[in-house]
Amino acid sequence: MPECDYCADSFSDEDAYLRHLAEEHEGELTRIDQRRVASMRGGSDSGPSNATIGLAGLSVVMLLAVGLTGYLIVGGSGEGPTDQGAVHEHGTMEITIDGQRLDLTSAEFAGADGAFHFHGNEQQEYGAAVWHKHARGVTLQYALGTLGVEVNDDGTELTYDGTTYSEDNPNTSIDIEVDGEAVEPGTHEVAGVADESAAANGEGQDIVVNVTTG
Template structure:
């Protein structure tokens, strides 16, 4: 049951919480991440699929199919959909149109992952999101719509709001003695929908800071 970060209200689900943020709080009150979540929610509710004659619908589907085929297969507009963790909710598009950097820390049961290791450095296999040149501190985004879920999946890590799966083990925040933190810029996010934002290569420090932490308390 989500609680409002800006007042004392509680809500049955996330949709109700986002409706509350949209209706009861000014945009200036909200954090950058919450503003984006509200914008995405309001946008999702804003339209209906147009109706029309069967022939027009068929032509529309055909046109969309052609566009998708050209974009993804002829122009190579999408990054590889398959990841070590299988399919994800959203895969990137427009590979090569973006060049952004950010930083990351993933610590699982006391082990901080070293993304400078060769097994994590796969810019050719995953051009949309990767580490490169032996640098494990700065991630590279070279596509549009790179979600946190997709980014981590390319590294062999499956993340949700409250679970982390790595090296064959799933850690759940609901399990006794287990604490799972999945944050961007110190705020909890939905990895399946949160799109990473970085800074240009000449901008120095900045960009989203990803923090994924699994803490185990064996005495709990």
């Protein structure tokens, strides 16, 4: 026989007890008792409903997804590299920004990222800066981001060393090409060959970035 936690009354069954709570103690009820009364009524109580909790949980999941996506990507959109260590491919790259050609095999750039990087000896050994890719899903946008060259999806804005270059400026030109063809860095995936010397001889993707200002 249920007994009331708020007064000395007792009741023949649970339904009678819950009706008593609703009629006599509505303003005193704990959150648990509010839910019990609401369940009896077939409606919602003053606490959060299951739908509200579900929506709140979904919002948290969506925020986490957005945050993780931003975290996984260096300067780009998409999911970022996966399966690091599953591949080992090579090609060449040349970056010139406003007349300054970056020495990609220098200590400043060598070994900067596990998924995409340069070593320190290719320029002397092969006469070219040979990149190394060790993961799947490496976009050109991601690859450039590992070198401190941040570029937007379509390659119309680029930031390096604190300076932003934009093709909205009629005196600025940003050319991003792979094997002589213009590409959008946010969607173009870097691909190459296994042999470093073959890559240096042009068998892997040859990436050229050239920023000029008037």
